[in-house]
Amino acid sequence: NAGVTQTPKFQVLKTGQSMTLQCAQDMNHNSMYWYRQDPGMGLRLIYYSASEGTTDKGEVPNGYNVSRLNKREFSLRLESAAPSQTSVYFCASSELAQPIQKSTDTQYFGPGTRLTVL
Amino acid sequence: AQKITQTQPGMFVQEKEAVTLDCTYDTSDPSYGLFWYKQPSSGEMIFLIYQGSYDQQNATEGRYSLNFQKARKSANLVISASQLGDSAMYFCAMTTYGNNRLAFGKGNQVVVIP
Numbered sequence: 385n386a387g388v389t390q391t392p393k394f395q396v397l398k399t400g401q402s403m404t405l406q407c408a409q410d411m412n413h414n415s416m417y418w419y420r421q422d423p424g425m426g427l428r429l430i431y432y433s434a435s436e437g438t439t440d441k442g443e444v445p446n447g448y449n450v451s452r453l454n455k456r457e458f459s460l461r462l463e464s465a466a467p468s469q470t471s472v473y474f475c476a477s478s479e480l481a482q483p484i485q486k487s488t489d490t491q492y493f494g495p496g497t498r499l500t501v502l
Numbered sequence: 503a504q505k506i507t508q509t510q511p512g513m514f515v516q517e518k519e520a521v522t523l524d525c526t527y528d529t530s531d532p533s534y535g536l537f538w539y540k541q542p543s544s545g546e547m548i549f550l551i552y553q554g555s556y557d558q559q560n561a562t563e564g565r566y567s568l569n570f571q572k573a574r575k576s577a578n579l580v581i582s583a584s585q586l587g588d589s590a591m592y593f594c595a596m597t598t599y600g601n602n603r604l605a606f607g608k609g610n611q612v613v614v615i616p
Contacts, residue, residue, distance in 0.1 A: 386554075409507050419581075423607065426593055426606030426608050426609055427547075427593070427604070427606045428606070429604070430601050432603065443603075476547075476604075488536065489535050489552075489597055490549055490552055491549075491604055492549060493545050493546065493549075495545065496546065498545075498548075
C-alpha cells in the first residue's frame with residue numbers, strides 16, 4: 385500500500401498561472417481533505433470531500449477549486465495563482481464514520497507539495 | 503468552533519529523558535477526538551496517537567502517551583525515553599462529532615540532543 389500519494393512534490397508558478405495538484409489514496413477511505421501549511425502555522429483546511437460525489441469548503445477555500453474524481457482521487461486546482469498561495473499543500477484521507485473512533489476518524493497524510501508562486 | 507492551543511516555545515531535550523508537550527482545546531461538543539501528529543524536517547505528517555472524549559483510559563502507543571484531563575480540556579503528549587529521531591514539530595489536533603474537519607494547533611518544536 386502506498387497510502388496517500390501527491391503529485392507533484394515541488395512546483396514553481398508565476399502569478400496568474402493555473403495548476404492542479406493531484407492526490408490519490410489506496411486505503412479505500414471515504415473522505416479526503418486538502419490542507420495548506422504556512423510557516424509558523426498549523427495546517428488549515430481548504431476543502432474536503434466527505435464521500436464520493438460531495439465536496440465542501442473548509443477554513444480557507446478562496447482561490448481554490450476541488451474535484452472528487454472518484455473514491456480514490458481528489459484534486460485541488462488553482463485557477464489564477466497568487467503569491468499568497470505560496471505554501472505547502474497536504475492531502476489527507478480518512479475512513480470517517482460516526483461515532484468518532486480512532487480507526488475511522490484518523491486522517492492519514494500524503495508527503496505534501498511545496499508550491500511557490502512568484 | 504473548535505480551537506487548539508499550543509504555546510510552548512521550542513524545547514531542547516536530553517536523549518533518553520521524557521518530554522511533555524502541552525495542548526489545550528476548546529469545544530462545546532461532548533463528543534470529540536484528539537490527535538497528535540509528528541512532522542520531522544522531511545515534512546511528512548505522521549499520526550502518533552488518538553484519544554476519544556469518552557475513552558476512560560489515557561491513550562498509549564509505544565513510547566507515546568496522552569495525559570488527558572477532560573475537565574481542564576488538556577491533552578498533553580508525553581514522549582518517554584527520547585531518541586534523536588524524535589526531533590520534530592509536534593501538532594495537536596481535534597475533530598468533533600458530525601464535523602469532518604481537523605483543527606490543528608500551531609505546533610511544538612522539539613530538539614533532542616545527545
